[in-house]
Amino acid sequence: MPRIRISNGSNPVGSISGIKREQIKEPTDGSPENGQENQAQSKPANRSIYAKMWIGIVAVVVVLYTVYLLFNLYRTTVTDYDKYARAAADEQWTLVTYSASRGVIYDANMVPLASNTYDYTLICSPKMVTSTLMDRQQIMDGVVSILGVNYEKLDKMIPVDPTDKTDKRNEVAGCDVMKNISAEKKDEFSKWAKDNKVKGFAFVAVPQRYYNYGSLASQVVGYAKNDGVSLNGLYGLEAYYNTILSGDDGYRYSETDEITGGVLPYSDATSIAVSDGNSIVTNIDISIQRIAEEAAKEAYDKFDPIDGVCAIVMNPYTGAIYAMVSIPNYDLNDPYARPYGVGEEAWNYMDADTRVKYVMANAWRNRCVSDTYEPGSTFKALTTCMAFEENLAREDQTFNDAPLKLSEQHTISCWMQKTAGFNHGEETLTKAFENSCNPVFAQLAQKIGITKYYSYVRMLGFYDVTGIDLPAEGKGIFHKNPSKVDMSVLSYGESSTVTPIQLITSYCAIVNGGDLLVPHIVKYITDPEGNIVDEIEPEVVRTVFSEDTCRRVRKLMEGVVSDGTGSAGKVAGYAVAGKTSTSTIDVGELKGLHVLSFSCYAPAYDPKIAVLVVINKPRDKAVGSSSAASTAAKIVEGTLSYMGVERKFTEEEYSEMLKEWYVQKVDGLPASQAASKISVNGLSTLYGTLDMNSETIVARTYPDYYKTLYKTGVVVLYPENVPEEEMLTTRVPNMAGMSAIECVEACLKMNLNCKIDKDSDIKGVCISQSVASGQTVKAGEIIHVKLSSTVPVDYTKQTDAANSSTVVDTAGEDGVAGSNNNKRREN
Secondary structure (H helix, E strand, O other), X not given: OOXXXXXXXXXXXXXXXXXXXXXXXXXXXXXXXXXXXXXXXXXXXXXXXXXXXXXXXXXXXXXXXXXXXXXXXXXXXXXXXXXXHHHHHHHHEEEEEEOOOOOOEEOOOOOEEEEEEEEEEEEEOHHHOEEOOOOHHHHHHHHHHHHOOOHHHHHHHOOOOOOOOOOHHHHOOOEEEEEEEOHHHHXXXXXXXXXXXXXXXXXXXXXXXXXXXXXXXXXXXXOEEEOOOOEEEOXXXXXXXXXXXXXXXXXXXXXEXXXXXXXXXXXXXXXXXXXXXXXXXXXOOHXXXXXXXXXXXXXXXXHOEOOOEEEEEEOOOOOEEEEEEEEOOOOOOOOOOOOOOOOHHHHHHOOHHHHHHHHHHHHOOOHHHHOOEOOHHHHHHHHHHHHHHOOOOOOOOEEXXXXXXXXXXXXEOOHHHHHHOOOOOEEEHHHHHHHOOHHHHHHHHHHHOHHHHHHHHXXXXXXXXXXXXXXXXXXXXXXXXXXXHHHHHHOOOOOOEEOHHHHHHHHHHXXXXXXXXXXXXXXXXXXXXXXXXXXXOOOEEEEOOOHHHHHHHHHHHHHHHHHOOOHHHOEOOEOOEEEEEEEEOOOOOOOOOEEEEEEEEEOOOOOOEEEEEEEEOEOOOOOXXXXXXXXXXXXXXXXXXXXXXXXXXXHHHHHHHOOEEEOOOOOOOEHHHHHHHHHOOOOEEEEOOOOOOOOOEOOEEEOOOOOEXXXXXXXXXXXXXXXXXXXXXXEOOOOOOOOHHHHHHHHHHOOOEEEXXXXXXXXXXXXXXXXXXXXXXXXXXXXXXXXXOOOOOOHHHHHHHHHHHHXXXXXXXXXXXXXXXXXXXXX
């Protein structure tokens, strides 16, 4: 291709001989000159492209990031506002909670039954556990030694080297080492840690419940347990009144400094004051409760009933429950421990699960309100009320207790017919009531008729709960469509069941003139300052019977105790009226066993209390209803004496009190049978050695079987090979100035027998005793006293001196004192 020369002449740049520059064609060959020119021109173009690309990328990133920010801003401020606002508040605001103090449970005299305390949880920060004086092994040994912590558990918590990042134990910020530590153990551990400069451990106080009297009224009071947040009632009053007792926790929500945690000035805190729980004051009187529990435990030990012993003491006019006992019971401060009535060997034989099941089914369960039983002959009083109310019978009306045939399969016979082969024959209703003849009451029911009879049963509340303020109340089991046979059998308390609280509530209606009441454990509720905020008033459900009907039946019940089957329920000076019952199980594995009960009230002339005792299925089939009556008599006597009710002795009662009974010969019998045989005449028994139980064979008694005692006497049972020097001993009380009954009671408290000299003035006071007060004698010894209405001149000084020294020591340090159930032997 021809070259074109560029002139350096006068022609301006950009033109060649008149040719315009844009007309010049660029060379197209690969000559050096052309390559250099191309490179020079391409460099600026490439830089431009790269710059544009980077600008585009940055722009895209900025746009995307802006979109991301906008999206998050929208999410933070709109869609997820609550979440992020709360997170921000958590950084700036602190919530401090204040736990409410649980209310106290008091008895009727404002004695605390359940109060508050604390135990402690030991926590640790594993990687901070160090000491300048001890190594890891020594620290762990100290913790195990003082608190009893499991060594393997501790070893899994505390790292060998706190700086070892590969040890997962160092990743744990904090953990619980041990719970339920007592204040004493806490103090011991804290002192050890301080003395040995051990760091990394701390204690957290945990609110707990403390039961001031251990097992007393355990099923009534129930217990509360800390669930990790607060105390919550699980059984008894603790559960029923849980909301009232708990109160409401308080809190303060305030803005705080992130570094120091202090409240910022001028910040507005939100707070709610803590509201402590209200307290409850019960009708339970711990003195009456103790009396009832001691009597029930004595019956439980003697008769070994499969389903325990129940006892209720109730005010018949208000429905207030003074005492409620269910044996076996348990320690409220240690509810999973061995309960009353379970031998150590038997308990150790059980595994952990079996123990829990046992205490739940037998000890924690309040049989007085949850269990049902056949009321037996105690129901006859109610049947009689119905007949009187309908004007269908009179006390002097004659009946025959010959076997009553209802059908080919059902014949009702008197208990005498079953045991002796003959019956009472013609007798008045009064006598039939005293003799407890079943056919007579079946005849009464048939006169009343099914519809009317069961209408009364419903009015008495047996188809419903009583409404007592305790959880897990049961109710009776009755036929929905009863037949004539069902009604006839129910007339004497069989074929249907009731709860003990239902039965005694119906009896209170007879005592108070016909009103069915709601029974109450709680008397009133107080606020934390002690002001009454709610008083539980007596509540009448309905009036079932007229006063005249009730008066007539009460008179019949007096005869049962004075002249009939309830004679074991007599209490000198306190006229007792009631009805006994022996309900027999006819089918199943327990066939032939009895449910024994006695429902009564006293004094008959001015009732203060109603009492029910149920001894449920003693293993010895020979035990009769006198066991329940004698147990109730102990409760009646102790309760009325404690209440300050004056005794009113009749001449007959004085004579009856001094009547003497031979100690029954029981050698070779098991202790339960021996106790039952001796108690027929009202005598009580006491085991002479600590290792005796209901199956131990009795080798001898003290006093021996040829001795005579008053009905209130006590007999000590001994197994073989007990020498004289190892026999149970006690101390003689000072009886100077005491009345006849007071002398008898003083001796009984010390497990002694008292006899009044025949030439004494029975209405006088003690002026001498055969064994000086304070002397040590064998338990069961007979102490003779002389009474006189004429007191010697120097008698006052003598009495005062004696009273200041050894007046009825009911807790002698080396005597058997306080109760007939005490088994301590003098050393």
